[in-house]
Amino acid sequence: MYTIQCDVAVVGAGPAGLAAAVAAKENGAARVLVIERDNAPGGILQQCIHPGFGLTRFNEELTGPEYYSRFTEKAEALGVEYLLDSMVLDVDADGGKVTCVNGKYGVTNVEAGSVVLAMGCRERTRESIVIPGSRPAGLYTAGSAQRLINRQNIMVGKKVVILGSGDIGMIMARRMTLEGAEVVMVVELMDYLAGLTRNRVQCLDDFGIPLRLGHTITRIEGEKRVTGVYVAPVDETKKPIAEKAEFVPCDTVLFSVGLIPENELTRKASIAIDGKTNGPAVNQYMQTTKPAVFACGNVVHVNDLVDNVSAESEQAGKYAARYAAGKFPAAKGEAVCKPGANVRYICPQKIVLSDEAEKVNLYFRVLSPARDVTLRVRCGDTILAQKKEFRVNPGEMNSIAVNTADVADGEIVVEVM
Amino acid sequence: MKKEIICTVCPRGCAITVEGGDGKVTSIEGNGCKRGLSFAETEFTSPVRLLTSTVRVAGKENELLPVRTRTPILRDKLFDVMNAIRATTVTLPVKQHDVVISDVCGTGVDVIASRDME
Ligand SMILES: Cc1cc2nc3c(=O)[nH]c(=O)nc-3n(C[C@H](O)[C@H](O)[C@H](O)COP(=O)(O)OP(=O)(O)OC[C@H]3O[C@@H](n4cnc5c(N)ncnc54)[C@H](O)[C@@H]3O)c2cc1C
Numbered sequence A: 001m002y003t004i005q006c007d008v009a010v011v012g013a014g015p016a017g018l019a020a021a022v023a024a025k026e027n028g029a030a031r032v033l034v035i036e037r038d039n040a041p042g043g044i045l046q047q048c049i050h051p052g053f054g055l056t057r058f059n060e061e062l063t064g065p066e067y068y069s070r071f072t073e074k075a076e077a078l079g080v081e082y083l084l085d086s087m088v089l090d091v092d093a094d095g096g097k098v099t100c101v102n103g104k105y106g107v108t109n110v111e112a113g114s115v116v117l118a119m120g121c122r123e124r125t126r127e128s129i130v131i132p133g134s135r136p137a138g139l140y141t142a143g144s145a146q147r148l149i150n151r152q153n154i155m156v157g158k159k160v161v162i163l164g165s166g167d168i169g170m171i172m173a174r175r176m177t178l179e180g181a182e183v184v185m186v187v188e189l190m191d192y193l194a195g196l197t198r199n200r201v202q203c204l205d206d207f208g209i210p211l212r213l214g215h216t217i218t219r220i221e222g223e224k225r226v227t228g229v230y231v232a233p234v235d236e237t238k239k240p241i242a243e244k245a246e247f248v249p250c251d252t253v254l255f256s257v258g259l260i261p262e263n264e265l266t267r268k269a270s271i272a273i274d275g276k277t278n279g280p281a282v283n284q285y286m287q288t289t290k291p292a293v294f295a296c297g298n299v300v301h302v303n304d305l306v307d308n309v310s311a312e313s314e315q316a317g318k319y320a321a322r323y324a325a326g327k328f329p330a331a332k333g334e335a336v337c338k339p340g341a342n343v344r345y346i347c348p349q350k351i352v353l354s355d356e357a358e359k360v361n362l363y364f365r366v367l368s369p370a371r372d373v374t375l376r377v378r379c380g381d382t383i384l385a386q387k388k389e390f391r392v393n394p395g396e397m398n399s400i401a402v403n404t405a406d407v408a409d410g411e412i413v414v415e416v417m
Numbered sequence B: 001m002k003k004e005i006i007c008t009v010c011p012r013g014c015a016i017t018v019e020g021g022d023g024k025v026t027s028i029e030g031n032g033c034k035r036g037l038s039f040a041e042t043e044f045t046s047p048v049r050l051l052t053s054t055v056r057v058a059g060k061e062n063e064l065l066p067v068r069t070r071t072p073i074l075r076d077k078l079f080d081v082m083n084a085i086r087a088t089t090v091t092l093p094v095k096q097h098d099v100v101i102s103d104v105c106g107t108g109v110d111v112i113a114s115r116d117m118e
């Protein structure tokens, strides 16, 4: 069997894998190999041709391809190696071995000092939210429609209804309108927008596309091709009010109903998964419960801003390099990060205490929207950090930094009041 | 004329009420800070947007080159510029930020490549 040896092996060449690979090199790893099933690096950003990337990291507004090129250029300059067209099948978490299948070499073994998982996420489908009706042509997830239109030059339909007001759905509403399709409406179950306000203004309002908050699709009609959908308002318990359903003719339905971390490999490797994020539980080094395996990006938790992905992935790359070199910080204790009032989850889930004090960013999402709140981290009654926020929203990730020197063994609580 | 504008400059998203007519603003209310003033004024008189799309590549049926306007263009011009983009085919190789269409539709703004392509 063909075997490749390296210090750090990275699975996935999206923005997470690229940033981790660059950081691993910068932190002394001699040989860094990125394994990717696609024929080019960039991940999902290859199809995200719209602007809005890099505002916090580079202080300018870049398109997806411009954002990832900043990393592929750096990777090239530093000598990061790629194994493209290679699907990873198995990660042996204890032995640092990665098995993949490549068109040229067949089944290939990669032996590494440490492994970084950066497989991204996939979209929830109509099946995972269960809508009754037939199974005609014309049903797409927003991301697969984005790929067909932006990378393969295939227009998916002329008269479109979009379910879900997440950013990808809204961005596709604009894209399809500009390409000459009619977007009849965007339907959102919750009574608030799932994505960024800025996207509602520039993707829906600009083109007069109606947004139906507190509504859902109850049925899909059509034999061979979609002919329309029934749209109904929902009551307080989110149950559709059937008598009020209206028929909306269309030939295409896009589903923008959320993303799920892509963790088949992680589960197979017996790495512990957090039930709330659906990704591996990690410490501040982005290290999973298997010490030689690190993880970053959307495989860990779904991010709305790629800028945050890059930051946490650099942390993963840096510590994967140190692990491979046998220079990992020695643990003296640990603190579990516990969600307090109005907090759904926190990433990292755990902070390891060592002699190296550092600033750690705790990323978290709230359970429900609120205004004029205080974000607070405390350890018992001691407040470790706090800041005011004008507005919080489940669709926009928050973060707050703590210094590990202030953290004591046991647990810390993040709360929003 | 009275118009409600949601400021998109920062995440606070103030709802700003602008009054005026004929491209002139007479009053602006509801902006949480100064940056909202100029945003609301431009948004009322002549809103601009960055446009991104794709162009066809000569000899490659299933590949597209992502492109963008170098700077934002008048919102009213979006569909004209889309037509110009649709009528364009590029020949490879292309380098990131190469001009694909110069001064598109008389806007004074170039359409440029978002990435390298060989
Ligand atoms: C459709 C879609 C649209 C999005 N739009 C935006 C947006 O507009 N703005 C924004 O900020 N964020 C957006 N996001 C979020 C965005 O995905 C993240 O910010 C960022 O791309 C996450 O980077 P990543 O590297 O973790 O994942 P990805 O970019 O998804 O990269 C994962 C990579 O891993 C590879 N891979 C997976 N499994 C294997 C395997 N077994 N073997 C080999 N390779 C594998 C994949 O092919 C892929 O290249 C979008 C996400 C999706 C799904």
Ligand code: SF4
Binding pocket: B007, B008, B009, B010, B011, B012, B013, B014, B031, B032, B033, B034, B035, B036, B037
């Ligand atoms: S007016 Fe100022 S505070 Fe309000 S959204 Fe705009 S930039 Fe933010």
